[in-house]
Amino acid sequence: MSHRDNPLRPHPATILKIVPETRDVKTFRLTLDDDEAMENWRHEPGQLAMVSVFGVGEAMFSISSAPTRRGFIELSIKCMGKVTRALHGLEAGDKVGMRGPYGNHFPYEQFKGQDLLFVGGGIGLAPLRSLVDFVFAEENRADYGRVEILYGARSYDDLCFKYDVLDGWTKQPNTHIYTTIDRAEEQWRGHVGFVPAYLEEVAPAAHNKVALICGPPIMIKFVMQALQKLDFRDEQVYSTLELRMKCGVGKCGRCNIGSKFVCLNGPVFSMAEIGQMPPEF
């Protein structure tokens, strides 16, 4: 059996670095042990990767680093269940397995010449971050117009990528970052309130703009409603969907929404596409 062609065989990978983001989110910087495999690794913003902790299992995550940053792959992972808990117990230098990249990606080719509005909640910023950093890359920045990022979390501590959201990204030209937390805190000077309400308050103009959403299902639902009120058409809005996956390659049968497999046909869908799918996610 030739393992080079086996989609279910993970590449051995090593954790290079672990960045604690919040009390339950860590960003894992990984590299594939096989130099050639690492050299050939190409992912697109929005794509997924399957990570193994051997003896515990596999789980699918969004890749949070931009493809423009070569030599490593970053995944920002919230401690939730079996595999994520095991991952959170690992240290730099530990071995994991990696396979992918899987799924489609944000169709950034179509966004050229347009403004971008990112709306994220909590760990939902992870897949968006891949595209944000891609757009901010020197070679790409001129292709896109104004960038607005509206990001919220339950509390200050729950804000991921603070070094980007509160620092790095705010220094980018033609960019505006809006941050919010659900409830007021002593040291927080920024906005307080839920993401959808804040979005309506900020009221970005819909003209020549693409909105990209990721966050908990309930947030996505209300953000979509808010965008509709702001006159965004369904074709202007993209979201990523999350379903339980085991194989990631369209065989194990559990990530279907109607006839579509999220692992093959997703995870990125336009609102227009989501409107065509049965409401089973």
Place this chain on the structure above:
Amino acid sequence: MKQAVEELRRQAAGLLKEERVKCVIGWTQGTDVARAVPFFATSVRQAARLTWTPFCVNNLSKYLLNHRYDNTPLAVVVKGCDSRGINRLVQDRQFVRERVVVLGLPCGGMLDREKVLRVVDPGAALQEVEDRGSEYMLRTDKGEYGFEKREALLSKCLECEHNIPVVSDLMIGPQVPSPAGSGIDRFAGVRELETRDPAVRSTFWDRHFARCLRCYACRNVCPACNCKECSFEQAVPGWQQGACWLSKRNHPGQNYLFHLIRMFHVAGRCIDCGECARVCPVNIPLRELYRKVMKDAEELFAMKTPGTDPEEVPLLSTYRTDDPEEFS
């Protein structure tokens, strides 16, 4: 059985019409002549579709669990064996007895559909069934067929303990004699297995368990299995990371473990309705397995068949210092 069918429909219609219940859980004719299917009548019109034939094998008490978290008033139709399930579920506090109207049917035994289909065209329409005591007469649009009970009943019916429901609010239809043969040894099958050499017994169960598909039909049909979340499905791993109590691997050893865990789990809970053995797609004689425990409980602790008496404390809920410790 015509009289019982008519009375059943009348009583069900009455309960629905007076809005005493929202749903009557009973049976209706299935998709071939020798099959009845669980049916949920919610209107007077639907009550007319209820039926009572010697093919009403499904134990409907399990369906009460569909409503364990709401307050829907229900009626459920039970045979004698099924009725033990009502007592058990009440004992396990799965629902409040007062919320359920139990319609009891004295039962002359269930026919083995395989045996019937050897004689009767499956596409025939069942018109009427007559219980003549020692035989059933089936009238269909393709002719009349007689079945000697001794020959054609399910084996569990020939060992029937309660052909009259042990609990009911309303008894439907006439009393009928028990289909059990006189002086029959209910545990003959278990005793026969017990006499075999341990190595032979081990091979016997190895062979059966190796076939198990782990479809969990035995668990899902079982009124003793009323846990909200089954230990075989716990998302959070137990002592071993990655696997909970046992691996999902379909392997004789793992399957053995599954069945033995289940066997001990239903000790004192299994009401011997025989549904597990009926639904098993690979013919594992599960009833004999659980009846071994039942027999031991009867012999060692003088326990009646679970569900017989609503007042009796379940086997594993009692502790007596003078309990015997023998295991056979």
Place this chain on the structure above:
Amino acid sequence: MSARVISRDRISGFLDCILRKYPLVAPVEEDGVVAYRRVAAAREVALDAGLSDVPPKTHFFPQTEVLFHYSNLSGLEIVEPAGAPETVLFGVRPCDLRGFAALDPVFGGRFKDVYYRDKREKTTVVGLSCTSVLPTCFCRAYGSSPVDGTGADLMFTRLGERYLVEVRTPKGARLVEDCADFFTEDGVREAAREKEVLARELDGRFVRRVDLDSVKEKVDGMFESPYWGKLAQRCLGCGICTFLCPTCHCFDIVDEDRGDRTGCRLRCWDSCMFTDFTLHTSGHNPRATKTERVRNRFLHKLKYHLDRYGLAGCVGCGRCVAKCPVNIDITRVIAEIKEVD
């Protein structure tokens, strides 16, 4: 297509001839249950057992399959199992041949499943026509028939005391050459005529008349129908229908660790009828009740598989009809769908 004839009393000789060269997987009967297993001698084969209880998909897609062994001791090592040997799968019924065709695109496509493909490529499939029609059979509705050899390398049809053997592929031809002594070309034309008579006779024996006309169009618009809720009321949520289905392919992937940083990764059959099949770690479940799960199963059989691969997701074998403990009968469902408003 060339053909041969083999007399019935030479079949076990032929099977033993296969066994001298290849592993043989064939229907075996045990405690009244027929399933496909590796056999060691021709006498183990249940030649006249009819439709098996467990479909032969178990050969290409076993209930449990080791994907690889791992060792995370000094560096990470991943070792896949050795490839499959050249094997003969004997006695596959026409509906199950269709089942393989339905599984092929699932395990093919952009990401080819090496485990399935490897066995598929190295297996010679010997089909076996049915000689009777069960009350639950409805392969006819899908354009197949009890004697349809589509998908077989060799197709056997019993005609009294002999079998017509149709050689359908080069793989089939090789097997005939390997055991050439057992076959004759005498009487082939007559046997072929007899097969046509048998086909006509069997065609008249179907009890279930299933008409799929307009069903796909109907289910396309039925996602929100209350029908699924009614159907699901009696469902027990067990895995019988999916595990016995020749086209169901869902699986789970689990690790078994030996506790010493070594172990293996397996895949095991899983079922969309199980509560935890789509359960997210967060506790959210997109198919939280039996209604959604029953709907998913029937839409997979009648719509999704067609949408995805242009192939029916049901082959009419009738196993789910025969074995469902609560008589959820897909032929009845097909009829009822047409009546739904």
